[in-house]
Amino acid sequence: MADPVDVTVVTSGHDVADARLHREVAALRRAGLRVEVLGLGDAAAGPPGAATRTTRRRGPLGRAVLAVTLPWRARGRVLLSLDPDSALGCWAAARLRRRRWVCDVHEDYPSLLRDRPWATGVAGRLAGAVARTATAVAARADVTVVADDHLPPTGPSARRRLVVRNLPDPDALRPVRAARGVKDAALRAAYVGDLRTSRGLRAMIEAVAAAPGWQLDLVGPVAAADEDWLAERLSSPDVAGRVRVHGRLDPVRSWQAVAGAAVGLALLEDTPAFRAAVPTKVYEYLAAGLAVLATPLPRVAALLDASGGGVLVADAAAAAAVLRDWSADPAALAVVRDRAAAWADEHLDGAAETDRLATAVSTLLSR
Numbered sequence: 202m203a204d205p206v207d208v209t210v211v212t213s214g215h216d217v218a219d220a221r222l223h224r225e226v227a228a229l230r231r232a233g234l235r236v237e238v239l240g241l242g243d244a245a246a247g248p249p250g251a252a253t254r255t256t257r258r259r260g261p262l263g264r265a266v267l268a269v270t271l272p273w274r275a276r277g278r279v280l281l282s283l284d285p286d287s288a289l290g291c292w293a294a295a296r297l298r299r300r301r302w303v304c305d306v307h308e309d310y311p312s313l314l315r316d317r318p319w320a321t322g323v324a325g326r327l328a329g330a331v332a333r334t335a336t337a338v339a340a341r342a343d344v345t346v347v348a349d350d351h352l353p354p355t356g357p358s359a360r361r362r363l364v365v366r367n368l369p370d371p372d373a374l375r376p377v378r379a380a381r382g383v384k385d386a387a388l389r390a391a392y393v394g395d396l397r398t399s400r401g402l403r404a405m406i407e408a409v410a411a412a413p414g415w416q417l418d419l420v421g422p423v424a425a426a427d428e429d430w431l432a433e434r435l436s437s438p439d440v441a442g443r444v445r446v447h448g449r450l451d452p453v454r455s456w457q458a459v460a461g462a463a464v465g466l467a468l469l470e471d472t473p474a475f476r477a478a479v480p481t482k483v484y485e486y487l488a489a490g491l492a493v494l495a496t497p498l499p500r501v502a503a504l505l506d507a508s509g510g511g512v513l514v515a516d517a518a519a520a521a522a523v524l525r526d527w528s529a530d531p532a533a534l535a536v537v538r539d540r541a542a543a544w545a546d547e548h549l550d551g552a553a554e555t556d557r558l559a560t561a562v563s564t565l566l567s568r
Contacts, residue, residue: 207229208281208562222238222240224551234566292341292342307352397426408520410437412528417445420455421449421455462491465494467483509540
């Protein structure tokens with residue numbers, strides 16, 4: 202007989218290497234709960250301590266089938282959904298199977314679709330309908346978890362709404378913090394997250410191209426729309442050998458790959474989804490003791506002003522100018538890095554955030 206399971210994390214769209222998934226499972230495990238994960242990718246990249254089962258990534262129709270069928274494979278007494286389509290599947294399965302359901306909403310899905318080039322025409326209308334319906338249904342969950350105060354659903358319709366911010370996991374960042382005092386042979390910048398134009402992929406590479414002596418580590422999956430451009434750009438003489446693309450890695454391996462970096466890049470475009478948000482990577486860079494170079498999104502600007510841990514730049518040219526300045530004055534760069542680490546030590550406690558989720562889930566299991 203299979204071991205009993207308290208919580209099943211269900212995702213039809215996320216790789217099991219996803220950092221938020223790992224943080225949430227770690228908190229559930231700290232609370233003594235037995236967890237399984239049903240998702241995409243390589244099961245070996247799943248969170249430690251969880252029984253992870255995966256399937257291959259599929260197209261839109263296959264993903265829709267997964268969203269409906271995965272909740273019926275779940276053994277947990279509580280279902281935890283991570284994306285809008287699996288939220289719909291978990292809502293139905295939880296009601297019919299008499300399970301508890303926790304819905305994790307970590308992005309403004311309708312706004313995010315405006316950042317997706319494929320979300321036009323019929324496909325865009327269908328995706329928008331799913332996103333709006335999922336947001337409405339999420340309010341009916343036993344617990345609705347949101348990654349930020351501004352994210353829907355809001356108001357009295359969300360009967361139990363719990364904010365669990367995307368604050369960093371100090372264990373995952375330890376390799377970068379440990380490398381702060383080690384002199385690297387080359388000045389290095391880093392980015393950890395999804396790689397696409399709107400998230401600054403092209404701007405980051407152009408910035409490093411215009412800053413001699415700097416190298417760049419990119420960790421994360423590359424959007425299909427940017428793959429050809431990236432391959433051609435990396436073959437150009439001005440960046441050849443200076444930019445390393447590591448692909449998707451689990452959280453610990455992601456930060457191991459960038460250990461020794463001095464600067465974290467967050468050159469996101471001013472899209473509707475990004476404008477009201479603080480990208481997780483900015484918190485992570487600060488906690489890792491990296492100086493942050495970021496575009497002036499309102500909340501990012503306020504965060505860097507409060508912490509003193511970074512510089513705002515309008516575009517790739519401005520980012521390159523700052524990198525060149527730091528090349529010429531390493532002491533100035535060290536001051537910014539020290540401010541970042543000191544502020545993060547005082548203000549960021551990722552474990553406390555996710556532990557509140559674990560407490561809410563444990564309460565559901567006790568009823």
